[in-house]
Amino acid sequence: MQNFDYQTPTRLVFGENAIEKLPAALAALGKRVLLTYGGGSIKKSGLYDHVKKLLKDFEITELSGIQPNPRYNPSVLDGVRLCKEHKIEVILSVGGGSVLDCSKAIAAGACYEGDPWDLISYKVKTKAALPIVDILTLAATGSEYDSGGVISRTETNDKVGYMDPLLFPVCSILDPRYTFTVPPKQTAAGCADAMNHILEQYFCEDATLMNDGFCEAGLKSLMVNTRACLANPEDYRARAEMMFACTLACNGILSLGNSESGWPMHGIEHALSGYYDITHGEGLAIITPRWMRHILSDRTLPRFVKYGVNVFGIDPALPEKEIADKAIDATYAFFESIGIPMHLREVGIDDSRIGEMAHHIAVNEGLENAYVPLSEKDIRDILVASL
Numbered sequence: 001m002q003n004f005d006y007q008t009p010t011r012l013v014f015g016e017n018a019i020e021k022l023p024a025a026l027a028a029l030g031k032r033v034l035l036t037y038g039g040g041s042i043k044k045s046g047l048y049d050h051v052k053k054l055l056k057d058f059e060i061t062e063l064s065g066i067q068p069n070p071r072y073n074p075s076v077l078d079g080v081r082l083c084k085e086h087k088i089e090v091i092l093s094v095g096g097g098s099v100l101d102c103s104k105a106i107a108a109g110a111c112y113e114g115d116p117w118d119l120i121s122y123k124v125k126t127k128a129a130l131p132i133v134d135i136l137t138l139a140a141t142g143s144e145y146d147s148g149g150v151i152s153r154t155e156t157n158d159k160v161g162y163m164d165p166l167l168f169p170v171c172s173i174l175d176p177r178y179t180f181t182v183p184p185k186q187t188a189a190g191c192a193d194a195m196n197h198i199l200e201q202y203f204c205e206d207a208t209l210m211n212d213g214f215c216e217a218g219l220k221s222l223m224v225n226t227r228a229c230l231a232n233p234e235d236y237r238a239r240a241e242m243m244f245a246c247t248l249a250c251n252g253i254l255s256l257g258n259s260e261s262g263w264p265m266h267g268i269e270h271a272l273s274g275y276y277d278i279t280h281g282e283g284l285a286i287i288t289p290r291w292m293r294h295i296l297s298d299r300t301l302p303r304f305v306k307y308g309v310n311v312f313g314i315d316p317a318l319p320e321k322e323i324a325d326k327a328i329d330a331t332y333a334f335f336e337s338i339g340i341p342m343h344l345r346e347v348g349i350d351d352s353r354i355g356e357m358a359h360h361i362a363v364n365e366g367l368e369n370a371y372v373p374l375s376e377k378d379i380r381d382i383l384v385a386s387l
C-alpha cells in the first residue's frame with residue numbers, strides 16, 4: 001500500500017432544492033460574481049432565471065457559450081478578462097463539467113498577470129485562484145469534487161489536464177433533477193467518462209481490497225443506473241445514484257494507497273478530442289476495450305480476471321484467459337448497448353492522422369510510465385484497432 005497525502009475541501013450540497021443554499025454559500029465568498037455557463041439549456045429549463053432571482057442582491061457578470069472540450073481561446077481568455085475588468089470575487093459555474101473545467105482555469109488566470117497558458121501548461125506554478133461555486137447539470141466528469149479540469153487549445157491540437165489544490169470548488173450544489181433533460185447521447189457519454197475514471201484507478205500495479213471494492217461497486221452502479229436513466233430520464237433515484245457515482249469517480253478517493261496508473265486511456269483520448277473535437281466520453285468508450293485487449297498479458301491477467309468476476313459476474317471456474325476475454329467483450333458490449341458508437345470512423349476519425357496523433361501522445365502524455373508502458377508503436381496499434 002502506497003503513502004498518500006489527501007484532502008478534499010469541497011462542500012457537497014446534494015438533493016432536491018439544494019440550490020436554496022446558494023446565496024449563503026456565495027455571500028461568504030463575495031458579492032461580485034462571474035456567472036459562467038454554456039448554451040441555452042439552463043435558460044430553457046428555467047434554472048438561469050431561478051439563479052438570477054436567488055442572486056438579486058449580488059453583482060452579476062456573465063460569460064456564456066462555453067463549449068464541450070472548453071476552449072482556451074476564447075472562453076478562458078474572455079473569462080480572465082471579465083474577472084479583471086469587473087473585480088470579480090467569486091465564480092459561479094452553472095452547467096456540466098466543461099463549464100466547470102473552464103471556470104477553474106479562469107479562476108487561476110484571474111489571479112495571474114501573465115499568459116494563463118503558463119499555468120495550464122505548468123510552466124508557472126499556480127499561487128492563487130478565485131473561489132468557485134458550481135451548480136451541476138450533467139453527471140460525468142467529477143469536476144465538481146476534484147482539483148482539476150481539461151482545457152483545449154485548438155490551434156496547437158493540445159488538450160491539457162490542469163490540476164492544482166487551489167482549484168477545488170468551495171461548494172458544489174448537486175440536484176439530480178437538473179439532469180432529467182440531459183439527452184441520451186450525453187447521458188451515455190457521461191457514464192462512459194465516469195466508468196473510465198474508475199477503470200484508470202482500478203488497473204494499477206498495487207491496489208487494496210478496500211479500493212477494489214469501491215471501484216467495482218461504482219462500475220456496477222453506473223451500468224445499472226445509466227440503463228435506468230435511459231429507460232426513464234426522470235427516474236430520480238437512478239439520476240441521483242448516477243450523479244453520486246460520477247462525483248466520487250474522479251476525486252481520487254477510490255485509489256488512496258494504490259500505485260499510479262498513468263491514466264493511459266485518457267492520455268490517448270485527449271488527442272482524439274484535441275484533434276477532432278469529439279465527445280470525450282465516446283472517445284474513451286471506443287479506446288477502452290482496445291487498450292484492454294492490447295495490454296492483456298500474463299502479468300495483467302489476474303487483474304482482468306478479478307474485474308470480470310466481480311464486475312460482470314463471470315464464472316470464476318472458467319479458465320483465466322477466457323474470463324479476461326469475456327470481461328473485455330462485456331465492456332465493449334455494455335458501451336454499445338447504451339448507444340455509444342464503438343469505432344473511430346463512426347465519429348469522423350479516419351486513418352489519415354493516426355501516426356501524427358500517436359506521436360503527439362507519445363511525446364506529451366508520459367505513457368511510457370503507465371501501468372503497462374506504451375510506446376509510440378503501442379499507441380498507434382491501439383488507435384488502428386479502434387478504427
